[in-house]
Amino acid sequence: MMGMSRKSLDGPNSAATAQGQTEASRNLYRKGAGFMRMSRNSPGLLNLMYVPVLLLFSLFIYYPFIQGIRVSFTNWDGFNANYSWIGLDNYVRMLHDKNIGTVIRNTLIYGVGSTFFQNAIGLMYALLLNQSIRTRGLTRTIVYLPAIVSPLIMGYIWYFFFQFRGGALNDIVLLFAEKPINLLANPDANVWIIMAVNTFQFVGVAMIIFLAGLQSISKDYYEASSIDGAGPVSKFLNVTLPLLAPSITINIVLNLIGGLKLFDVIIALTKGGPGYASQSLSTLMYKTYFGAQDAGYAAALGNLMFLMIAIISVAALLFLRRKEIQS
Amino acid sequence: MKTKKGITYAVSIAITLLHILPFYLLLTTSLKPITDLSSKWRLPTKIDWSNFTNAWEGAxxxxxxxxxxxxxxxxxxxxxxxxxxxxxxxxxxxxxxxxxxxxxxxxxxxxxxxxxxxxxxxxxxxxxxxxxxxxxxxxxxxxxxxxxxxxxxxxxxxxxxxxxxxxxxxxxxxxxxxxxxxxxxxxxxxxxxxxxxxxxxxxxxxxxxxxxxxxxxxxxxxxxxxxxxxxxxxxxxxxxxxxxxxxxxxxxxxxxxxxxxxxxxxxxxxx
The missing domain is CATH 1.10.3720.10 (MetI-like)
Structure with a gap:
């Protein structure tokens, strides 16, 4: 993701004017430099190739996005043709909603919590499995396997583990205690369980990205630091970590977006309950729209969710990029 | 050096087991008849395919x-x-x-x-x-x-x-x-x-x-x-x-x- 935009900083057709090209070919490109000049081979005409994509985006992303802002200023119920403009009322209502604090906290736990653990554990796995041991192929395969399964189904599988009656966890608990535990109904535990299930499912993706990053680090750096007398810890801090910076950036940004919009796993494990205890912005919006038929407020919640994801992920991206350049 | 390698292997195998665990439970649960109330950790004594036909038709x-x-x-x-x-x-x-x-x-x-x-x-x-x-x-x-x-x-x-x-x-x-x-x-x-x-x-x-x-x-x-x-x-x-x-x-x-x-x-x- 990062390299692409960096490449684009080189300026238009930078590679085309690179040395080693024939005069004829250079002219071909010069001819096509202007957008309006529509000869048979002009890049301007070629731009038609992305028009369908922009059409789809306008219809299914930009238009609804603008409509969503409009709807959030109304008291529309989602069905009736009659509704009235209520200005910022939906947003004011959000401030007074006694559940919104819990919901935002949960959304942050799902987003930031999973990001932290996926990166920390993913990096440890990658370091371990970058060593030459015979079981590493098998372990990599199995760690990545859950990422192939639908998050909804992964949620159900863990439901079998945590469920109150006959759950696999309680089979163990009952060996030591008298009573089974109902963690999924426990508001202090279930949010963390959902976060952990999301981490479990996608830690393999982080691991693969880290492994690819590790393998792109030249051995020379390690040899050089060995000559300087660096130990394993100092090698990790001064060679591995800085050179892994691009992988860290990708992982953090991808995991943040993935965790902040978490939906399927919550539906499978708790449906956001009990009450609002494990609700995230995404499930609350779903409930408000289809359950309470409160489209105006649901649209406002959607906009809040968009803002939150956009601000957090872009801020993280910019911050990490700056770090990357420094190191 | 040898013990270090040994630990690496042990950890690698532990991670594998941890991550295969949910799939193991899924398998044992789906192969046991609905009347079998034994722990999900136990392998089924007799493989029962009825869950699959029930799920296939029911869903x-x-x-x-x-x-x-x-x-x-x-x-x-x-x-x-x-x-x-x-x-x-x-x-x-x-x-x-x-x-x-x-x-x-x-x-x-x-x-x-x-x-x-x-x-x-x-x-x-x-x-x-x-x-x-x-x-x-x-x-x-x-x-x-x-x-x-x-x-x-x-x-x-x-x-x-x-x-x-x-x-x-x-x-x-x-x-x-x-x-x-x-x-x-x-x-x-x-x-x-x-x-x-x-x-x-x-x-x-x-x-x-x-x-x-x-x-x-x-x-x-x-x-x-x-x-x-x-x-x-x-x-x-x-x-x-x-x-x-x-x-x-x-x-x-x-x-x-x-x-x-x-x-x-x-x-x-x-x-």
């Missing part, structure tokens, strides 16, 4: 598999065609206009479809897109395109421009040369796009649950979710259904592992 998984297949196949076809075409001018001619278009396309990666659910839903009612294949396919296509275009542009950037020039000197138009020369070279990255998008579309729940509500339009995840509700006491059935639903992608992954992983890694490291 109408046959129909759901067909729906999944149609939706995934057409989504992939369109994503690959539109994605590779769009990436060509964006990667080859980085004019000011095209750079902005590229940025706008990639920026939509951070718009989760759920945030625009309310207006999108209304829009779909207006255009009669609810409960249709084309409706959900176009949604999948739209939201998969940013990643596909990102991967294709990166890959096209690595194909030497001299190739285009040689073809043009031979008299091919840029359109012809894209379809006859560039497109065939995109096979490796197309495999990556196929796998990433394919898994995503096949596993989807969010779009399907909102936009495919009619019973005979249900996809696998939606069929399972509506099967789960009334059958929380018959967890063995749900387990069997989940296993059936997860099987195709899992088998594909186990046999074509290298493609899954190298694609992911190449996409990431280039970035």
């Amino acid at each position: 109408d998984l046959g129909r759901a598999f067909i729906n999944n297949f149609v939706i995934t196949a057409f989504s992939l076809l369109i994503v690959i065609l539109l994605g590779s075409c769009a990436a060509y001018p964006l990667s080859r001619f980085q004019t000011k206009l095209n750079k902005s278009v590229y940025t706008v396309i990639i920026a939509t990666l951070i718009v989760p479809p759920l945030t625009i659910l309310v207006p999108l839903y209304q829009f779909y009612i207006d255009i009669n897109g609810m409960n249709t294949y084309w409706g959900v396919i176009l949604l999948h296509v739209t939201f998969s395109l940013p990643m596909a275009i990102f991967l294709y542009s990166g890959f096209i950037g690595t194909i030497p421009r001299e190739l285009d020039e040689a073809a043009m000197i031979d008299g091919l138009s840029r359109f012809r040369l894209f379809f006859t020369i560039i497109l065939p070279l995109l096979k490796p990255i197309t495999a990556t796009v196929l796998i990433m998008t394919g898994i995503h579309v096949w596993n989807d729940y969010q779009f399907s649950v909102f936009f495919l509500q009619k019973v005979d339009m249900r996809t696998i995840t939606v069929a399972l979710a509506s099967f789960f509700g009334p059958n929380t006491n018959r967890i063995n059935w749900v387990a069997a259904g989940s296993l059936l639903a997860a099987l195709p992608a899992t088998l594909l992954y186990l046999f074509m592992q290298r493609w899954f992983i190298s694609g992911l890694a190449s996409g990431a490291v280039k970035g």
Whole structure:
């Protein structure tokens, strides 16, 4: 993701004017430099190739996005043709909603919590499995396997583990205690369980990205630091970590977006309950729209969710990029 | 040195066991008859397939598999065609206009479809897109395109421009040369796009649950979710259904592992 935009900083057709090209070919490109000049081979005409994509985006992303802002200023119920403009009322209502604090906290736990653990554990796995041991192929395969399964189904599988009656966890608990535990109904535990299930499912993706990053680090750096007398810890801090910076950036940004919009796993494990205890912005919006038929407020919640994801992920991206350049 | 190696092996095996655990429980649960109340940790004494037939019929998984297949196949076809075409001018001619278009396309990666659910839903009612294949396919296509275009542009950037020039000197138009020369070279990255998008579309729940509500339009995840509700006491059935639903992608992954992983890694490291 990062390299692409960096490449684009080189300026238009930078590679085309690179040395080693024939005069004829250079002219071909010069001819096509202007957008309006529509000869048979002009890049301007070629731009038609992305028009369908922009059409789809306008219809299914930009238009609804603008409509969503409009709807959030109304008291529309989602069905009736009659509704009235209520200005910022939906947003004011959000401030007074006694559940919104819990919901935002949960959304942050799902987003930031999973990001932290996926990166920390993913990096440890990658370091371990970058060593030459015979079981590493098998372990990599199995760690990545859950990422192939639908998050909804992964949620159900863990439901079998945590469920109150006959759950696999309680089979163990009952060996030591008298009573089974109902963690999924426990508001202090279930949010963390959902976060952990999301981490479990996608830690393999982080691991693969880290492994690819590790393998792109030249051995020379390690040899050089060995000559300087660096130990394993100092090698990790001064060679591995800085050179892994691009992988860290990708992982953090991808995991943040993935965790902040978490939906399927919550539906499978708790449906956001009990009450609002494990609700995230995404499930609350779903409930408000289809359950309470409160489209105006649901649209406002959607906009809040968009803002939150956009601000957090872009801020993280910019911050990490700056770090990357420094190191 | 030897003990260090020993610890590494032990940890590696422990991690493997930890991550295979949920699949093991899924397997034991789905193979035991519903009357067998023994612990999920125990292997079944006798293999019982009744859960699978019950889940298959109860959740109408046959129909759901067909729906999944149609939706995934057409989504992939369109994503690959539109994605590779769009990436060509964006990667080859980085004019000011095209750079902005590229940025706008990639920026939509951070718009989760759920945030625009309310207006999108209304829009779909207006255009009669609810409960249709084309409706959900176009949604999948739209939201998969940013990643596909990102991967294709990166890959096209690595194909030497001299190739285009040689073809043009031979008299091919840029359109012809894209379809006859560039497109065939995109096979490796197309495999990556196929796998990433394919898994995503096949596993989807969010779009399907909102936009495919009619019973005979249900996809696998939606069929399972509506099967789960009334059958929380018959967890063995749900387990069997989940296993059936997860099987195709899992088998594909186990046999074509290298493609899954190298694609992911190449996409990431280039970035």
